[in-house]
């Protein structure tokens with residue numbers, strides 16, 4: 310594992326997908342990225358720049374609040390809301406001594422209490438901060454969340470084409486998508502891989518895809534050929550990476566790259582991840598173009614909801630304690646990580 314501490318800074322090592330070019334051409338670039346690292350940049354992604362800027366400004370205002378105020382928005386039973394510093398220990402490599410030096414806020418698609426969807430685990434109201442403590446927070450986050458859903462649907466078309474499926478293939482599975490926006494704030498604590506201190510420990514994301522917006526500070530690294538390679542911020546671009554659910558859905562064809570965040574000395578960092586997962590009940594069994602007699606299913610079927618809950622259980626201490634005696638997540642196939650890493 311010594312090789313995993315090697316750093317290498319290079320030109321952006323993952324492709325740029327221009328979403329304004331014709332879909333077939335874009336899908337070819339997506340396929341190449343998805344079969345190797347599972348990471349790519351998108352440009353002309355259709356999300357107005359001012360929505361990105363506004364949500365960053367409001368996220369900062371929220372994270373600047375005193376802890377007692379943020380505690381009022383602490384994750385609720387749906388796991389929506391604020392998670393404090395050092396809540397997660399994401400690394401799957403056994404190299405992390407201190408839990409992630411970041412705090413975050415989970416914001417989902419708003420589901421009304423008492424509604425049909427509210428009967429599902431993880432589906433319910435958000436835990437917004439009071440309007441008086443961060444005026445405009447909800448409005449900015451809801452606008453950006455909505456724009457990210459639109460972007461997800463467009464990227465899904467490219468992923469479908471890249472898998473030789475009709476462009477609209479995933480639409481039915483995302484009618485009631487699980488969509489979590491997660492503004493993140495990394496503390497001014499320099500990461501030290503040798504001492505096991507990370508902004509975010511090495512992990513793969515859980516779902517279909519992640520749309521990541523970052524401030525101008527680098528920090529994100531992806532493991533490529535045994536080396537940690539920086540994926541730097543790129544003006545006008547968003548970073549897309551695939552999650553484990555798509556890895557499994559594509560029967561291992563598309564990759565969910567192992568990544569981490571290493572923060573630099575004297576540097577706070579803000580990023581906002583948007584995690585898109587299929588609707589809770591979507592069955593995750595190999596996609597038709599990814600399975601055959603010669604290439605049988607590598608995992609048993611699961612559902613999007615079960616899979617996501619098993620992942621939260623494994624990594625979020627507050628989720629685990631909240632669920633004790635409540636939701637029982639069904640663990641999925643245990644081989645996920647070794648396949649990915």
Ligand SMILES: O=C(O)CCC(=O)C(=O)O
Nearest residue numbers: 493514523529570580582
């Ligand atoms: O902050 C970043 O650059 C990455 C965050 C991330 O990987 C995550 O939240 O899953």
Ligand SMILES: [Fe+2]
Nearest residue numbers: 512513514568
């Ligand atoms: Fe991630």
